Amino acid sequence: MELEFKLFQKEKKKNIESIDQELLNFCIKFNEDHTLYCSEKEEAYTFMKVLTSSVYGMHKFKTVNYNRYIENNLLNWYFSITSSDKGNFNNGINLLYYLFLNIQVKNKGFNERRDLLLQEALDFILSENKNLFELEQINEVDSKDLTFYINNKINAVVDFSFFPISDFKEEFIFIRIVQVGEVCFKLINSKIKKIISDINNDIYNKQYLKEIIFLTDVLHISARILKTMSPDHFLEFRALTLNASAIQSYIYQEMDILMLGMNPLKIPFYEKIPELKKLCEIYDTTTVNLKSLVKNDKILDESFCSMLGEFNKKMLKWKAIHIGLAMSYIPKKAEGTGTKEGIDYLSKVLKDSIFE
Numbered sequence: 001m002e003l004e005f006k007l008f009q010k011e012k013k014k015n016i017e018s019i020d021q022e023l024l025n026f027c028i029k030f031n032e033d034h035t036l037y038c039s040e041k042e043e044a045y046t047f048m049k050v051l052t053s054s055v056y057g058m059h060k061f062k063t064v065n066y067n068r069y070i071e072n073n074l075l076n077w078y079f080s081i082t083s084s085d086k087g088n089f090n091n092g093i094n095l096l097y098y099l100f101l102n103i104q105v106k107n108k109g110f111n112e113r114r115d116l117l118l119q120e121a122l123d124f125i126l127s128e129n130k131n132l133f134e135l136e137q138i139n140e141v142d143s144k145d146l147t148f149y150i151n152n153k154i155n156a157v158v159d160f161s162f163f164p165i166s167d168f169k170e171e172f173i174f175i176r177i178v179q180v181g182e183v184c185f186k187l188i189n190s191k192i193k194k195i196i197s198d199i200n201n202d203i204y205n206k207q208y209l210k211e212i213i214f215l216t217d218v219l220h221i222s223a224r225i226l227k228t229m230s231p232d233h234f235l236e237f238r239a240l241t242l243n244a245s246a247i248q249s250y251i252y253q254e255m256d257i258l259m260l261g262m263n264p265l266k267i268p269f270y271e272k273i274p275e276l277k278k279l280c281e282i283y284d285t286t287t288v289n290l291k292s293l294v295k296n297d298k299i300l301d302e303s304f305c306s307m308l309g310e311f312n313k314k315m316l317k318w319k320a321i322h323i324g325l326a327m328s329y330i331p332k333k334a335e336g337t338g339t340k341e342g343i344d345y346l347s348k349v350l351k352d353s354i355f356e
């Protein structure tokens with residue numbers, strides 16, 4: 001196992017054409033031959049499986065989608081060990097911190113404003129979560145062996161959940177910030193599920209809302225960091241990302257449904273995108289969501305309701321910042337990546353709010 005792991009540690013390569021044949025063969029074998037490694041420890045096997053599946057997926061489908069691009073398998077693997085609610089949130093915050101720290105380490109001196117904003121993000125996370133961290137610098141991958149990654153899942157995700165498809169420097173920050181977004185969406189999503197089921201039992205857990213509000217602040221600051229990328233730099237690698245679009249994020253779309261209900265405008269996308277098809281089986285227009293709970297006067301705690309209002313406002317603000325990003329980085333009249341309408345699509349979903 002160690003020998004094979006070293007093989008994977010070779011610097012991760014760009015697109016499918018340039019991946020070493022040796023590495024590619026290893027990933028194919030690992031992904032297709034389920035019996036080959038069953039004698040290995042379960043944990044190590046699962047780790048190697050998620051680690052190689054990105055390369056394998058690109059080989060198989062010859063295309064990049066959102067989930068392969070941001071290595072969603074690794075994020076899922078990282079979160080899968082956490083069963084308790086508290087662990088999930090703490091793990092998520094640690095990961096957010098490490099992702100920002102990783103951008104800071106790799107970008108130092110490249111852009112002065114970015115340096116300042118990254119420090120602001122790190123300070124913000126620490127000030128809100130004082131006792132969470134055992135800080136350590138992120139070291140280079142080479143010094144670590146497989147056991148290290150199995151035992152330190154956070155480093156595994158930060159070191160490997162990045163599969164660049166170009167040599168352009170700014171692709172790094174782009175993927176990392178999108179990963180930060182996915183982690184926030186994951187955590188917000190799990191809290192909303194709990195809030196909805198609690199309200200059914202007349203329980204109003206303000207701690208969940210406090211955490212959700214903190215996560216929307218992380219979304220805002222990460223968008224400000226991304227904004228330090230110049231539009232020219234974005235266009236350098238955009239075409240290479242093929243059809244990868246965050247519209248394909250299952251976790252975001254599920255969060256959207258639980259906040260606002262099933263949007264008929266989105267159903268055609270859910271049906272078309274393989275990763276999202278399941279949403280149409282699980283949810284429909286009658287699904288209970290935060291908006292329907294407010295509308296039907298089911299939220300009886302006033303201060304809880306006002307915190308929900310704050311979350312709603314911050315989420316609307318994130319959507320406005322995001323559409324601003326799309327307008328600054330995508331040339332006028334150009335199509336989106338996941339939709340032909342691009343910015344028009346975003347304008348249509350922009351104002352959807354928990355409070356009408």
Ligand code: HEM
Pocket residue numbers: 177178180181182226234245246247248249252256322325326327329330335336337338339340341342343345346349
């Ligand atoms: C340069 C930066 C960005 C640009 C130009 C951009 C552009 C777009 C566009 C045009 C869409 C519409 C769907 C499509 O045609 O692909 C979209 C959707 C989306 N983007 Fe971005 N985006 C950027 C950054 C981000 C970041 C950093 C995140 C995550 C934090 C994000 C999350 C999303 C989500 C979740 C959707 C789906 C929205 C929905 O279906 O309601 N985007 N983006």
